[in-house]
Amino acid sequence: MLKNYFKIAIAVLKRRKFFTFISLFGISFTLTILMVATAFMDKVISPDYPDYKRERSLYVATMEFKNTKEGWLNRSDVSYYFFDHYVSTLKTIEKMAISTNAKASNAYVNNKKIVIKYKYTNADYWNVLEYKFLEGKPFGQQEINNAEKVAVISEETKTAYFGDAKTVVGQYISADNVNYRVIGVVENVSETLYNFAGDMYLPYTVSKENYKRPELMGGYNAVLLAKSKADVPKMQKEFDQMMKRVPIPKDFDKVYSNADSFFASMTRRIAGDGTNNGLTVVVSILSVFVLLFLLLPTINLVNINITRILERSSEIGVRKAFGASSKTLVYQFIVENLILTFLGGFIGLLFSFLAIYLINDANLISNMRLSMNFMVLFYSLIACICFGLISGVYPAWRMSKLNIVKALKAQ
Numbered sequence: 527m528l529k530n531y532f533k534i535a536i537a538v539l540k541r542r543k544f545f546t547f548i549s550l551f552g553i554s555f556t557l558t559i560l561m562v563a564t565a566f567m568d569k570v571i572s573p574d575y576p577d578y579k580r581e582r583s584l585y586v587a588t589m590e591f592k593n594t595k596e597g598w599l600n601r602s603d604v605s606y607y608f609f610d611h612y613v614s615t616l617k618t619i620e621k622m623a624i625s626t627n628a629k630a631s632n633a634y635v636n637n638k639k640i641v642i643k644y645k646y647t648n649a650d651y652w653n654v655l656e657y658k659f660l661e662g663k664p665f666g667q668q669e670i671n672n673a674e675k676v677a678v679i680s681e682e683t684k685t686a687y688f689g690d691a692k693t694v695v696g697q698y699i700s701a702d703n704v705n706y707r708v709i710g711v712v713e714n715v716s717e718t719l720y721n722f723a724g725d726m727y728l729p730y731t732v733s734k735e736n737y738k739r740p741e742l743m744g745g746y747n748a749v750l751l752a753k754s755k756a757d758v759p760k761m762q763k764e765f766d767q768m769m770k771r772v773p774i775p776k777d778f779d780k781v782y783s784n785a786d787s788f789f790a791s792m793t794r795r796i797a798g799d800g801t802n803n804g805l806t807v808v809v810s811i812l813s814v815f816v817l818l819f820l821l822l823p824t825i826n827l828v829n830i831n832i833t834r835i836l837e838r839s840s841e842i843g844v845r846k847a848f849g850a851s852s853k854t855l856v857y858q859f860i861v862e863n864l865i866l867t868f869l870g871g872f873i874g875l876l877f878s879f880l881a882i883y884l885i886n887d888a889n890l891i892s893n894m895r896l897s898m899n900f901m902v903l904f905y906s907l908i909a910c911i912c913f914g915l916i917s918g919v920y921p922a923w924r925m926s927k928l929n930i931v932k933a934l935k936a937q
Contacts, residue, residue: 535862538834546866549830553870553913554877556823560816561878561906562885565896570718571789572901576655577722581755583654584762585791586613587721587747590800592780599799603627604783605744606730606737612768613748618761623647623654623749626733628724631701633687640686642701643723644677646730646737654751655722662695662710665729669709673731677706682714682893683725701726702734714893721747723893742775742783750785761785820909824917831863831921842925852926859925863918864911871910878906 540546573580589608592599609624628643652664657678665676677699679687688694698705706728715723730737735745752761765785774781782800784791790803797811798804842855875898882896 532865534858535865538838538862545830545834549827549866550870550873552823552826553867554874556820557871557874557906557909557913558877558881559819560909561874561898561902562881562896564905564909565878565882565898565902568899568902569716569894569896570792574716574719575713576657576715577719577749577788578656579654579751580788582752582758583788584750584752584758584765584785585721585747585788586750586765586783586785587791587795588783588800589743590780590782591743591775591778592782592800593778594780600743600778601799602743603745603747605739605741606746607740607744608742608772608783609746609748611740612772613750613765616750616761616764616768618752618757618764619750620753621650621654621751623651623751624730624746625651625721625727625748626730626745627721627747633700635687640683642683642687642699642725644701644726644728645724646728646733648730651727654749657715658713660711660713661693662708664710664727670729670731674729675704675706675732676709676729677701678710678712678727679708680712680714680725684711699726701728704732706732716894717892718894721749742772742781820913820916824913827913827917828920831859831917832924834921856922856926859922860915860918863921864914867910867914867917871906871913875903875906 577583586604586609588601589604590599590601603626606624609622613619614622625645625647628645631642631644633640633642649665649667649670652666657664660681662678664678665674669676679694679699683699684691684694687699688697691697694708694711697708699708700706706726712727717723737744737746750761750765752758762785769781769783772781772783780800784794784800784803786794786803790805793804793808794802796804797807845855846852879898882898886895
């Protein structure tokens, strides 16, 4: 039966080529944008180089003071003192990667200005995150303790600063008028991983800022790594209990800092606060955006399908006169619409590959490489099925209500 439906659907598509073109264009264009957007979200949310241990990790990125009586708050990144004095005492943490956000510094090579974004990190940063070293090695606790001016640079920085040099380990690079000895070169990190992307990584002990200052707010964030995935809830609970012991600063009556999953740490920065991670708000906004984006092409497709029904009313009338049930006709029309949607989805898939290739080639976001993987294809398939069902059900219902006599008189 499906074979017959497929033959009928192809015949109908060939009959009115203009309607077919409009339908396929709308479906393929809509699905192309959805697939590219899904590939982008997958790039942002899924474990990616160098942050592959997210199942065992929690992320601490903000510190918030609140004065509930006055109704105002103060929020910032976290201090190194907080991680060293409080968080490092937690028993469920195996390792902790501490780093600052990237700061920009100008360097001049052959009269050409180069912007170098540098970060300060601790030694365990290289054990928690899995950077791929193309040359040399990371700095360890000894270099940290000695406050040695050593640097790990990205592959992109190596090319920009040293040109075609085969190896740069042992050479010096300057940032903020300070020379650092290069001890390692790592593969570039996508800018979508804001906390881990940088051009140069330095020991936090060479920072000009006083990282020992006993304050809770500062310029650092951290990744807390548990021994196993099962220990993550325990680590989160222990962190929350520790926060109850943190002294509340003067002029405030509440202090908040949270150890979140990767996605929750993002949503907390976007739409949350100390007591709400903002996950519901962000997911709701994304869902409404996707629904609205699908709504317009769906309505257009519904109108086109209704026009097709009116055009085929005599065929429907004849089939009803010969005993075809409304259920059979509805089933047939939905299958036809799904075939049309999957055909548009296939074209959209080809367009998506082309769009992703162009986006990667243009390097719109530094070092970001989108890809089509199993999850992107799975969500695209779900979108195709939903799109086909939603746009096919109402026209099919209209068709099932056609009166036989009126349908036969229509032609």
